[in-house]
Amino acid sequence: MPEPVLRCSGLRKAYRSPSGELPVLRGVDLELAAGEAVAVTGESGAGKSTLLQVLGGLDRADGGELWWGGERVDALAGRELARRRAGLLGFVFQSYQLMPELDARENVALALRVAGASGRREALAAADRLLASVGLGGRARHLPSTLSGGECQRVALARALANRPRLLLADEPTGNLDEASGAAVMDLLLGLAREQGAAVLLVTHSRSHAARCDRRLVLRGGLLGLG
Amino acid sequence: MPWTLHLALRQLFPRGRRFPAFAGVSILGVGLGVASLLVVQTVMNGFGEEHRLRIRESFGDVVAVGAGAIERPEALALALAGDPAVRSAEPYAEGPALARSGDFSSVAFVRGVRPADPDLPARRYVADGSLDGLDDGRVALGRGLARQLRVGVGDRIEVWAPAMAERAERGRAPLPVELEVCALLRTGFTEVDDRAALVPLRRFRELWGMGERAHGLTLRLRDASGPSAEASAARLEAAHPGVRFRPWTAIKRDFLEAIRFEKTMLFFLMFIITLVASFSIGSSLFSAVIRRSREIGVLAALGASPASVASVFAVQGLLIGGLGTLLGFALTWAVLAGREAILAAINALFGDGDLVGQVYQFGFVPLHYEPWDFALAAAFTLLTTTAAGLVPALWAARRRPTDAMRDA
Numbered sequence: 001m002p003e004p005v006l007r008c009s010g011l012r013k014a015y016r017s018p019s020g021e022l023p024v025l026r027g028v029d030l031e032l033a034a035g036e037a038v039a040v041t042g043e044s045g046a047g048k049s050t051l052l053q054v055l056g057g058l059d060r061a062d063g064g065e066l067w068w069g070g071e072r073v074d075a076l077a078g079r080e081l082a083r084r085r086a087g088l089l090g091f092v093f094q095s096y097q098l099m100p101e102l103d104a105r106e107n108v109a110l111a112l113r114v115a116g117a118s119g120r121r122e123a124l125a126a127a128d129r130l131l132a133s134v135g136l137g138g139r140a141r142h143l144p145s146t147l148s149g150g151e152c153q154r155v156a157l158a159r160a161l162a163n164r165p166r167l168l169l170a171d172e173p174t175g176n177l178d179e180a181s182g183a184a185v186m187d188l189l190l191g192l193a194r195e196q197g198a199a200v201l202l203v204t205h206s207r208s209h210a211a212r213c214d215r216r217l218v219l220r221g222g223l224l225g226l227g
Numbered sequence: 228m229p230w231t232l233h234l235a236l237r238q239l240f241p242r243g244r245r246f247p248a249f250a251g252v253s254i255l256g257v258g259l260g261v262a263s264l265l266v267v268q269t270v271m272n273g274f275g276e277e278h279r280l281r282i283r284e285s286f287g288d289v290v291a292v293g294a295g296a297i298e299r300p301e302a303l304a305l306a307l308a309g310d311p312a313v314r315s316a317e318p319y320a321e322g323p324a325l326a327r328s329g330d331f332s333s334v335a336f337v338r339g340v341r342p343a344d345p346d347l348p349a350r351r352y353v354a355d356g357s358l359d360g361l362d363d364g365r366v367a368l369g370r371g372l373a374r375q376l377r378v379g380v381g382d383r384i385e386v387w388a389p390a391m392a393e394r395a396e397r398g399r400a401p402l403p404v405e406l407e408v409c410a411l412l413r414t415g416f417t418e419v420d421d422r423a424a425l426v427p428l429r430r431f432r433e434l435w436g437m438g439e440r441a442h443g444l445t446l447r448l449r450d451a452s453g454p455s456a457e458a459s460a461a462r463l464e465a466a467h468p469g470v471r472f473r474p475w476t477a478i479k480r481d482f483l484e485a486i487r488f489e490k491t492m493l494f495f496l497m498f499i500i501t502l503v504a505s506f507s508i509g510s511s512l513f514s515a516v517i518r519r520s521r522e523i524g525v526l527a528a529l530g531a532s533p534a535s536v537a538s539v540f541a542v543q544g545l546l547i548g549g550l551g552t553l554l555g556f557a558l559t560w561a562v563l564a565g566r567e568a569i570l571a572a573i574n575a576l577f578g579d580g581d582l583v584g585q586v587y588q589f590g591f592v593p594l595h596y597e598p599w600d601f602a603l604a605a606a607f608t609l610l611t612t613t614a615a616g617l618v619p620a621l622w623a624a625r626r627r628p629t630d631a632m633r634d635a
Contacts, residue, residue: 059629079532086530097525101237113230114529
């Protein structure tokens with residue numbers, strides 16, 4: 001049986017404040033197979049984004065185990081974790097999170113260069129190809145401030161897929177978009193991920209977007225259950 | 228180009244903006260600090276160099292004096308000229324006298340020199356007339372002294388030497404000697420220009436009743452650098468008992484030390500300006516780091532290591548420091564090139580027309596470029612601006628990506 005792309009067991013996370021401890025994840029177990037698309041839904045404040053950040057290594061869990069591919073990563077140092085993340089994971093955020101001073105192709109190329117995958121010229125050429133694949137070939141040299149929300153999210157998607165990640169973590173990728181733009185982005189996200197053979201973990205409020213995934217899970221009371 | 232440098236450059240100089248405000252103001256601040264530092268240093272070096280030059284020109288590279296007047300100075304000069312380190316040795320005598328022209332009089336500091344001396348420094352400062360005609364009936368005056376006496380080349384002045392008082396004691400009328408002005412000297416050194424009068428040594432001895440004696444000898448050395456002059460003076464003193472040899476570094480030592488001390492103090496005072504500029508860069512970069520929290524989080528999500536995130540901001544400090552230093556060098560050159568116009572404006576604003584002349588004894592602003600000062604200013608500036616960028620950079624690197632994105 002092939003190694004899951006992502007595996008976690010007993011994942012716990014709580015936020016501490018002067019008023020006390022607020023548990024968000026109370027022992028989450030999850031496995032994602034290669035190429036599988038899984039949607040996580042839940043009420044606002046249920047901890048969906050926290051789950052995504054912990055699974056992506058952007059935040060540390062208080063307890064439990066986290067595996068990327070066949071490697072346990074929850075105890076890795078920051079530098080090592082960053083290196084693994086660059087090669088294995090891609091992120092798409094609700095508010096695009098593009099670098100405002102870089103144009104679309106430079107934003108995409110940045111992901112390649114951070115991962116150390118290629119030099120500047122090769123990275124820009126690859127970025128042009130990726131932008132063409134998300135329908136933005138003609139907008140490659142535009143700054144984010146001159147792009148629409150849908151276009152920005154497509155640039156962010158191209159950036160997330162630049163290093164051909166094995167897992168795409170998407171946090172409400174259509175949250176800031178109108179219905180038509182959101183549907184277009186979802187088409188691209190699921191289509192390109194499938195093309196690349198990448199697994200997708202999608203956090204969303206949208207039932208219709210969740211319905212397009214292979215599995216639907218609900219985060220409730222700090223635990224994942226079937227949706 | 229590494230991606231960290233590319234991103235740092237883009238954040239400092241965003242595309243499509245006419246004026247990159249943060250970078251522009253920061254670079255200008257550093258540039259002004261560096262320029263203030265270097266202008267002051269270069270001018271202070273200039274004052275120091277000019278004073279050292281005047282001391283050497285007035286007293287020689289080494290001055291030889293006895294307990295009293297030297298009895299057979301020409302013989303001693305001949306003996307000293309045979310030393311391999313000595314280029315020339317010339318007897319001199321000097322003393323104050325009263326100079327008068329019509330209704331105007333002033334105290335002149337008269338120096339007896341050998342007009343044929345090819346190393347006579349006064350030759351370089353003839354503003355009017357010529358020293359070739361300096362004989363027993365003529366005198367060369369500093370331009371300031373000539374102005375006080377209202378005389379020019381070709382006019383005559385009367386000179387009373389202290390020795391003339393002895394004649395009055397013997398019941399003879401102390402008549403002044405009348406000398407024709409053959410040259411006006413302008414050294415730019417107020418102390419010399421306002422007092423100096425040169426006459427042939429023979430004439431001086433006659434007026435002062437010195438016979439064949441001289442007050443001392445000025446020695447010009449083949450190597451006049453400070454250490455060489457000090458070594459030669461020590462060696463000559465051992466070889467000529469009864470004669471004291473003082474290198475130029477020992478003459479007016481306190482004054483030279485005061486200039487050096489003033490330069491050091493000004494360096495630290497001016498360096499504070501650069502330090503303040505660096506603090507403002509640090510503060511601006513801190514705000515930039517906070518403003519860019521979300522981007523820091525994204526960089527981490529893309530797989531950037533904490534060190535890479537830190538270097539994006541540290542490089543910005545370094546770039547501001549480097550470009551500010553270059554701007555400072557250019558500003559220094561521009562200010563120093565226009566120094567006389569600036570000085571005239573300062574004089575017109577604060578003084579009675581000759582502020583620098585009164586304070587520093589010069590009628591101009593002397594300069595001396597010292598590469599070491601430029602290197603030191605650049606090193607200090609790069610160090611402080613990089614440190615200013617490094618502190619917020621390290622803070623950014625230590626942030627957890629989720630905290631950074633949450634705080635944005």
